[in-house]
Amino acid sequence: MPLAKKCYHCRVIEDLTNTKLVALEQEYNNLQHYLQTKEDLGLYSANKQQADRFYKIVKKTSRYPISIRNDLIRIEHNPNTIAEYWVRIPVKLVRGGLWIGLIKPYEPIPKDAKICECKLYKRDNRWFLDVVVEKEIPEKLQYQNVIGVDMGIRHIATSVELANDLTKFYGKNLNHVRGHYFWLRRKLGIKKAIDTVKKIGSHEKRIANDIIHNISRDIVNRAIETNALIVLGDIKHLRRRRQNTKGRKFNRKLSGFQYYKLTQYIKYKAALAGIKVIQVSERWTSQYCRKCNRKGIRKIQGLFQCKKCNVRSENADRNAAFNIAYRALGYISKVGVTVKIPRTFPSVDRNAMMRKEATDFNQ
Ligand SMILES: [Zn+2]
Structure with missing residues (x-):
């Protein structure tokens, strides 16, 4: 059965609490520091492993997303006035991970799909999460x-x-x-x-x-x-x-x-x-x-x-x-x-x- 893969580009809500922002910021900055220098200033261990796995070549000028292992991320569809989805991001600073809200993506993330990988990154001072899902869908003949x-x-x-x-x-x-x-x-x-x-x-x-x-x-x-x-x-x-x-x-x-x-x-x-x-x-x-x-x-x-x-x-x-x-x-x-x-x-x-x-x- 062919697997359909799809990436959902989601924006993280802007009014995160200060504690969450600091934790997120630190994880991200420590990842960049680790990639450039191999010095670990405090990085969630699985995030570090993922970085070692995926970023073999590191450019000095680039910033890299936090790649989150699929079994560590949790996505819950729980819409309210500020967010559509809630995801749990594993970070060093907060035990049990960080729950952050996502703004409604272009298309809803299917409920029965398997989450493959997620990438968290910052662009123009905003946080984004790319969620890749995989679904087995029989092809019509x-x-x-x-x-x-x-x-x-x-x-x-x-x-x-x-x-x-x-x-x-x-x-x-x-x-x-x-x-x-x-x-x-x-x-x-x-x-x-x-x-x-x-x-x-x-x-x-x-x-x-x-x-x-x-x-x-x-x-x-x-x-x-x-x-x-x-x-x-x-x-x-x-x-x-x-x-x-x-x-x-x-x-x-x-x-x-x-x-x-x-x-x-x-x-x-x-x-x-x-x-x-x-x-x-x-x-x-x-x-x-x-x-x-x-x-x-x-x-x-x-x-x-x-x-x-x-x-x-x-x-x-x-x-x-x-x-x-x-x-x-x-x-x-x-x-x-x-x-x-x-x-x-x-x-x-x-x-x-x-x-x-x-x-x-x-x-
Ligand atoms: Zn003709």
């Missing part, structure tokens, strides 16, 4: 729909559903956010307002992260609703495309990291729902017509044209997303899943696509 997802420049993601031809374009707003903050950063950069620039940087990241979370959630929710297998284009291809794209404007809008994140988010949200995700090479998916599998024309950015099918203005991302979904059909028997789409399949020479896929693969 039979599907009635396929969602193909193309990730690109104009839209961070374009999804198509083979069962009903539904197409969704995502992430225009992300480009907007990135564009706006890029402009602001540059304007302020001239005035050397470094602090402001930094602040905007993290603000932009948070907004972008929220958008990516929402996109991935929406795609996975559609897969849950329609019992669909998810097919993603492999992003290795995008990096090549990036190098080919000229001009600052495009480079600014295309970040390999965002695509990587989106892929990861979709994968783990799908894993939690027992939905299989297949990744296929994106090669040629944007060049070939989804209907006749012939090479098309892309004179106008964003539009795909095929002379044979007399297609003049198919959206290029949509065409690519369909090709990605079709491509996976050649793989599904290998990974042991079946897809039975209740409706007649859209007219496409599937065999040709699979044959082509076989040659692609051998190259």
Whole structure:
């Protein structure tokens, strides 16, 4: 049974009592001191062992989270006005550990999940706890729909559903956010307002992260609703495309990291729902017509044209997303899943696509 791992990024409540703050601060500072000098000024023994295990290479300028062994941490869901969860952190100064409150994370921590590891750290004078949980979730083997997802420049993601031809374009707003903050950063950069620039940087990241979370959630929710297998284009291809794209404007809008994140988010949200995700090479998916599998024309950015099918203005991302979904059909028997789409399949020479896929693969 596949294990779904998920990290919950939680913020520690700000109004901790002074005693707790001092104990936490001391444990953290002593860990940093220990890592840099190997001198133990007072560190909870298991925390020290964890540090020895995980931090083999220590950089002088970095600060490291307290890594807490899974059997030593306790998380209780006990919401009240100040906190959603309460966790017990083992520290040297307080016998029996320190109970601290956590603000409600982006998604609730599942009750039946196994806690794997937790990392406590400080950033911008705030405390955070990353909780990693593991859950055994059986993967579905039979599907009635396929969602193909193309990730690109104009839209961070374009999804198509083979069962009903539904197409969704995502992430225009992300480009907007990135564009706006890029402009602001540059304007302020001239005035050397470094602090402001930094602040905007993290603000932009948070907004972008929220958008990516929402996109991935929406795609996975559609897969849950329609019992669909998810097919993603492999992003290795995008990096090549990036190098080919000229001009600052495009480079600014295309970040390999965002695509990587989106892929990861979709994968783990799908894993939690027992939905299989297949990744296929994106090669040629944007060049070939989804209907006749012939090479098309892309004179106008964003539009795909095929002379044979007399297609003049198919959206290029949509065409690519369909090709990605079709491509996976050649793989599904290998990974042991079946897809039975209740409706007649859209007219496409599937065999040709699979044959082509076989040659692609051998190259
Ligand atoms: Zn065609």
